[in-house]
Amino acid sequence: MANFGAKILNNSVSSLQAQQAAIATISNNIANVNTPGYVRRQAQLETRSQGGGNGLDVGSGVQVGDVQRIADNFLESLMQGAQGTKSQEQVKNDYLTRVESLFALDGSQVTIGSALNDFYSAMNQVALSPANLELRSNLIQRGQDLASVINNTYNTVAQVQTELDARLGDEIGTVNSLTAQIADLNTKVAQREASGATAGDERDKRDVLLNQLAEKISFQKVETDNGSVNIFLENGFALVNGSTSRSLSVTTNPSFQTAGVPPSLGGGALSYVVYDYGTTGAPSHLDLTPYLKSGSGTIGGILQVRGYNSVNNTSAFSADGPLVAVASRVEALARQLLTNVNSTYLGSDEDGNAANGHQPSSADLNGTVPNAYGLFGTSLHTSSALDVDGDGRPEISDLTSASLGRDNFASILQFKVATPSNFAAARDADTTAGSTVFPKGDGANAQALAALRTQTFTFSTGSYSATATMEDQYNETVSYIGNAKSSAALNLKVAEANYTTAANHRDEVSGVSLDEEFTGLIKFQKAYQASARMIKVAQDLLDQVTGLL
Amino acid sequence: MTRISENQAQRRLVENTIEKKRQVNQYSNEISSGYKVINPGDSNVSGTIARYRQSLDKIESYTTTITTTKSLLEFQDDVMNQMNDLTVRAKEIAAQAASETNGTTARAQLAAEVFQIRDHVVSLANSQYQGRYIYHGANDDTPAYNQLTYANPSTGEANEKWQWDNTLGSTNTRTVNLTDNLSVKVNTPGNSLFDGTIQALEKLGRSLSGYTTGGADSPYTFPAQFSTQTQDIKAQIDALDVAREQTIIPERVDIGGRLRRLETAESLLTLTKNTAEEVLNRLQNTDETESASNLAQAQTALQASYTVTARVLRLSILDYI
Numbered sequence: 001m002a003n004f005g006a007k008i009l010n011n012s013v014s015s016l017q018a019q020q021a022a023i024a025t026i027s028n029n030i031a032n033v034n035t036p037g038y039v040r041r042q043a044q045l046e047t048r049s050q051g052g053g054n055g056l057d058v059g060s061g062v063q064v065g066d067v068q069r070i071a072d073n074f075l076e077s078l079m080q081g082a083q084g085t086k087s088q089e090q091v092k093n094d095y096l097t098r099v100e101s102l103f104a105l106d107g108s109q110v111t112i113g114s115a116l117n118d119f120y121s122a123m124n125q126v127a128l129s130p131a132n133l134e135l136r137s138n139l140i141q142r143g144q145d146l147a148s149v150i151n152n153t154y155n156t157v158a159q160v161q162t163e164l165d166a167r168l169g170d171e172i173g174t175v176n177s178l179t180a181q182i183a184d185l186n187t188k189v190a191q192r193e194a195s196g197a198t199a200g201d202e203r204d205k206r207d208v209l210l211n212q213l214a215e216k217i218s219f220q221k222v223e224t225d226n227g228s229v230n231i232f233l234e235n236g237f238a239l240v241n242g243s244t245s246r247s248l249s250v251t252t253n254p255s256f257q258t259a260g261v262p263p264s265l266g267g268g269a270l271s272y273v274v275y276d277y278g279t280t281g282a283p284s285h286l287d288l289t290p291y292l293k294s295g296s297g298t299i300g301g302i303l304q305v306r307g308y309n310s311v312n313n314t315s316a317f318s319a320d321g322p323l324v325a326v327a328s329r330v331e332a333l334a335r336q337l338l339t340n341v342n343s344t345y346l347g348s349d350e351d352g353n354a355a356n357g358h359q360p361s362s363a364d365l366n367g368t369v370p371n372a373y374g375l376f377g378t379s380l381h382t383s384s385a386l387d388v389d390g391d392g393r394p395e396i397s398d399l400t401s402a403s404l405g406r407d408n409f410a411s412i413l414q415f416k417v418a419t420p421s422n423f424a425a426a427r428d429a430d431t432t433a434g435s436t437v438f439p440k441g442d443g444a445n446a447q448a449l450a451a452l453r454t455q456t457f458t459f460s461t462g463s464y465s466a467t468a469t470m471e472d473q474y475n476e477t478v479s480y481i482g483n484a485k486s487s488a489a490l491n492l493k494v495a496e497a498n499y500t501t502a503a504n505h506r507d508e509v510s511g512v513s514l515d516e517e518f519t520g521l522i523k524f525q526k527a528y529q530a531s532a533r534m535i536k537v538a539q540d541l542l543d544q545v546t547g548l549l
Numbered sequence: 550m551t552r553i554s555e556n557q558a559q560r561r562l563v564e565n566t567i568e569k570k571r572q573v574n575q576y577s578n579e580i581s582s583g584y585k586v587i588n589p590g591d592s593n594v595s596g597t598i599a600r601y602r603q604s605l606d607k608i609e610s611y612t613t614t615i616t617t618t619k620s621l622l623e624f625q626d627d628v629m630n631q632m633n634d635l636t637v638r639a640k641e642i643a644a645q646a647a648s649e650t651n652g653t654t655a656r657a658q659l660a661a662e663v664f665q666i667r668d669h670v671v672s673l674a675n676s677q678y679q680g681r682y683i684y685h686g687a688n689d690d691t692p693a694y695n696q697l698t699y700a701n702p703s704t705g706e707a708n709e710k711w712q713w714d715n716t717l718g719s720t721n722t723r724t725v726n727l728t729d730n731l732s733v734k735v736n737t738p739g740n741s742l743f744d745g746t747i748q749a750l751e752k753l754g755r756s757l758s759g760y761t762t763g764g765a766d767s768p769y770t771f772p773a774q775f776s777t778q779t780q781d782i783k784a785q786i787d788a789l790d791v792a793r794e795q796t797i798i799p800e801r802v803d804i805g806g807r808l809r810r811l812e813t814a815e816s817l818l819t820l821t822k823n824t825a826e827e828v829l830n831r832l833q834n835t836d837e838t839e840s841a842s843n844l845a846q847a848q849t850a851l852q853a854s855y856t857v858t859a860r861v862l863r864l865s866i867l868d869y870i
Contacts, residue, residue: 033555040554100588105598105833113603121610128617128725128735131681131690429687429718439687439718447724454729471603479596482589489590500564504557511554518866 005545007058008538014061015531018045021064022524029512037208039071039510041200069200075506076207077221080214082499084296087215089492091301095160096485099326102153103478112153112333113474115146123450126425130443131365136420143415147376150334154410157327158265164306164323165264165271169250171216171299172273175239176247178213179231182206183245186228190243193227203227218295235291237275248288249276255283262309263316265327265408270309270319273299315407317462322484325464327410329477332459333470334410335396340457342374342394344448347427361428362445363438365421375449378412380404396460562858569851576844579835586833598833601825608822611728615815618725621678621735622808628673629742629801635673636746636793639666643753643786649779653759653771656778660757664706667750671711674743684739687718693739694747699755700766707758711747713740727814733807742800745792753785 022043032038046065103111122139129135185206192199206229213219213231219239220232231240239246252261252269261269273292274285293303307321317328347361360369373381374394388398399409417423426442452470459466459473466473579585589595645651646659674684675692685693697710713719720738727733752762759769762781769778 096590097588100590103589103599104587105589105595105602106582106584106587107602113599114606117603117606117610121607121613124610124614124726125617127723128614129679129681130687130723132679426687429721437717439716439721441681441685441689442687442718442721443723444687444721447726450726453726472600475596475599475603478589478599482592482595485588485590486593500560503560507554507557507560508552511552511556513552513554515866516552518870522870 004058005538005542007060008534008541011059011061012531012534012538014048014063015534016528018043018062018064019524019528019531021067023521023528025067026517026521026524029517030514033512033514035204037204037211038512039069039200039204039207040512042068042070044068067198067200069198069203070510071203071207072506072509073223075502075509076210079499079502079506080211081218081296082495082502083211084214084216084218084300086492086495086499087298088296088301088304089488089495091298092305092488093485093492095164095305096322096481096488098160099157099323100481100485102156103481105478110145110149112146112149112330113471113478115142115149116471116474118142119146120450120453123446123453126423127443127446127450130425130446131441133420136423136425139423140415140417140420143375143417146337147413147415150330150337150410150413154265154327154330154334154408157323157330158267158408158411161264161270161306161323161327162266162268164302165268168271168273168299168302168306171302172248172250175213175216175299176245178209178216179239179245180247182209182213182229182231183240183243185209186240187243189227199227215297217292217297217299233288233291234295235288237286237288237291246275248273250274251285254285254287256285256287262319263407265316265324266411267316267406267408270306270316315462317407317464319462322481324462325484326477326481327408328461328464329459329466329473329480331408331410332461332464332466333473334408334413335399335461336457336459336470337376337413338374338378338399338409339394339396341449341452342376344452345375345424345445346370346372346393347445347448360424361436362424363426363428363436364424365426365440367426367438367440368422369436370422370424371416373416375416377414377416378409379414380406380412381416558861562854562861566851566854566858569847569854572847573844573851576840576847579840580837580844583835584833585835585840592832594832598829601829601832604825605822605829607729608818608825611726611818612815614725615727615811615818618727618733618735619808619811621683622804622811624678625683625737626801626804626808628676629797629804631673632670632742632746632797633793633801635666635670636789636797639663639750639753640786640789640793642666643782643789646757647779647782647786649775653775653778656757656782657759660707660754663750663754663757664709667711667747667754670743670746670750674739674747683736684742685714685719686736686738687721687723688714688716691716693719694743699760701760701768702758705758707755707760710751713744715740727811728818731810731814733810737800737803742796745788745796749785749788749792752788753782756781756785 022045025041025043029040044065044067045062048060048063050060103113107114119139119142122135122142125135126132126139185202189199189202189206192202210221210229218234220234222230222232224230224242226242228242229240230238230242232238237246239248250271250273252271254261254272254274257272261272264270272285272287273289274287277284277286289303289308292299293308294300305321305323307319307324309319317324317331345362349361360372363369372387387394388401388404389395400407423446425444425446426438426440427444427448428436429439429442430437454469456467456469457473459468466476468476586592586595586598589599592598642659642663646656651659671694674694675682676684681689682692683689685691691714693714694711695714697712698708699710702708720740722734722738723736724732724734756762756778759771759778761767761769761774761777762784769775
């Protein structure tokens with residue numbers, strides 16, 4: 001016959017151990033209530049079976065079968081995806097906010113729009129009273145303002161692009177460190193779980209790292225049989241494979257670009273994210289930039305705003321993205337000032353003989369004709385260098401010809417007239433070819449320049465082109481950046497809401513609830529007390545028997 | 550059953566509170582700045598807002614131009630009025646002198662008055678507006694009429710001869726843009742306005758003083774040429790009429806027309822300005838009533854949110870165990 005007394009003792013002892021284990025699990029949950037990424041544990045109690053024996057089976061007590069991590073991989077992935085989109089939109093929103101403030105609408109600062117208006121108004125005043133030095137001086141001030149606000153706007157946009165490029169390098173560094181740590185944790189998880197244990201802490205840490213990685217890039221993950229997580233980019237490139245990780249690098253000189261790298265707006269170069277196979281045979285670099293750009297995360301956001309140029313090209317304006325689009329518009333305006341405004345300023349070619357060079361038919365208060373570069377110039381144009389083809393007129397083809405060696409002029413635009421009397425407001429009053437007379441009080445040239453305000457021009461830089469007046473072209477730019485920014489802001493709102501929902505879902509399953517833990521605590525405490533009482537009962541029973549002897 | 554974990558509860562409370570605080574911030578900004586659209590991204594019609602703001606700026610500068618142009622044209626109108634009065638007065642003198650009851654002595658006495666009128670007309674032709682000789686085209690830094698001399702007499706007023714300075718550019722006219730598609734001429738070359746009158750007055754004065762007005766430039770011989778003198782005087786009456794009717798009056802009408810165009814342009818600009826302001830008011834400016842009531846609402850919500858947060862976070866099962 002079975003010894004029930006011993007059974008009672010055994011069962012009670014098993015219960016004491018099991019309840020204690022459950023309480024210990026609760027204590028760990030409570031300790032980690034605020035730990036990021038912590039997944040609550042649950043001690044799984046199960047009946048103990050000792051087998052053997054015959055006769056009545058009253059059961060063999062209780063044991064802790066497993067301490068389970070209450071995690072849902074699907075919800076974790078959902079949250080990681082939402083996190084990626086959120087940080088991607090956050091980056092876009094942050095950087096576009098800086099750009100849009102250059103086009104403020106509240107009149108509190110000088111914008112290209114207000115500077116254009118002031119410039120043309122000053123020009124109209126000079127046309128009305130050409131010999132008035134005060135008005136001329138005002139015009140020069142407004143011209144300088146216009147040039148400098150164009151410089152500032154372009155340079156700030158270019159600066160944002162440069163900052164994004166630098167941040168790209170930092171972020172890739174973080175990604176490399178994260179993938180290395182994940183690979184390391186993969187090894188630890190595999191080792192611990194090979195012996196049958198659950199590597200809960202390592203898995204928690206790895207989840208935190210995966211969340212951090214999701215903030216940077218979008219990726220696919222696959223968990224293998226040994227508990228490792230393999231990470232792939234969208235194109236199948238493995239970032240982490242078991243215990244090894246592949247480190248990405250950022251370069252402005254990739255081996256696959258043979259015909260020159262695309263320059264940045266600021267005159268530097270846009271960098272590529274590559275994996276270096278380290279082979280000697282070209283190309284040893286694998287271009288991952290387009291895949292990262294089409295993904296989410298901080299890096300996706302950075303690349304989308306910064307722009308990427310997939311073709312071999314020598315122009316900064318052939319890249320995509322909102323920064324390049326805004327810079328193209330500002331540059332197109334600068335080119336109009338350098339070409340059409342300058343041509344008007346120089347006056348028409350009265351000789352009708354372009355081969356002899358253009359004869360300026362305008363002059364200043366002293367009857368001196370302006371220099372061949374005209375009203376607007378750049379720091380490169382100190383003499384007649386603006387006119388490369390020698391036809392006497394500054395044209396877009398002169399600006400973009402290779403001899404100048406640069407493709408943006410907005411950053412170096414200058415207003416070339418510094419002395420009020422040197423502004424050429426007069427036109428030639430003599431109709432005889434080769435002979436010129438410039439009356440001092442003539443404002444025909446200023447009048448012609450003021451009339452440009454309502455004239456329609458064809459603007460073109462890179463892939464951007466438009467036909468409008470200067471002021472309308474500026475309005476279109478405001479509209480463009482406004483739409484880009486407001487859609488980024490809207491996307492950010494949506495992404496934040498999605499992230500909150502996903503994080504709430506995840507916490508609903510995996511987060512620690514103190515209410516739940518404390519009621520559990522009471523439950524297990526009670527069971528512990530009851531089991532302890534059972535030992536007393538067993539003792540009493542034994543005492544009864546011993547008392548008979 | 551839906552579990553609510555600690556993090557979840559806390560996240561919800563924090564996010565709700567932050568959102569309420571953001572709203573309070575936004576509405577108070579709208580009220581203090583006066584704009585609900587400051588940066589292009591704040592509105593989906595920012596291009597339109599930019600266009601209307603631009604047209605307001607433009608209207609302001611055009612209005613300044615119109616004011617300046619108006620006073621310039623009014624000055625010229627005044628000059629033409631004086632010219633009209635002077636030619637009328639000169640004609641009266643000529644008519645009086647033409648009567649043969651007036652002998653050479655009486656005619657010579659009238660000459661002084663005619664020369665005074667001529668000097669007045671010359672000073673009008675050489676009048677300056679803001680330091681510029683407005684009747685001298687693009688050469689407005691020099692007088693329009695210069696003084697030369699006749700051979701006879703060798704001194705005195707009858708010796709003076711005023712001639713239009715015809716340097717290149719002197720007949721240039723200047724136009725100014727009043728609005729995007731309206732421009733007006735702001736000056737008229739002096740020779741077309743004053744040549745006829747000055748020459749008629751000069752000849753009249755010389756005839757009355759006893760000098761021929763033809764090419765010979767010599768004294769009349771009296772009494773043989775008394776009737777020639779009378780004819781010369783009568784000829785200048787016609788010349789004065791022609792000058793008045795063909796230049797002075799048309800110019801006055803023209804200036805009047807231009808002034809009316811200025812006024813039309815000005816009222817059109819005011820109309821456009823009102824429209825632009827109204828549109829901007831709707832698109833960009835803060836509706837203070839709306840923002841204030843939104844602010845009050847958001848403030849209440851924020852307070853409620855604080856209360857709820859504090860209450861919920863204070864709750865603990867530990868207090869009951």
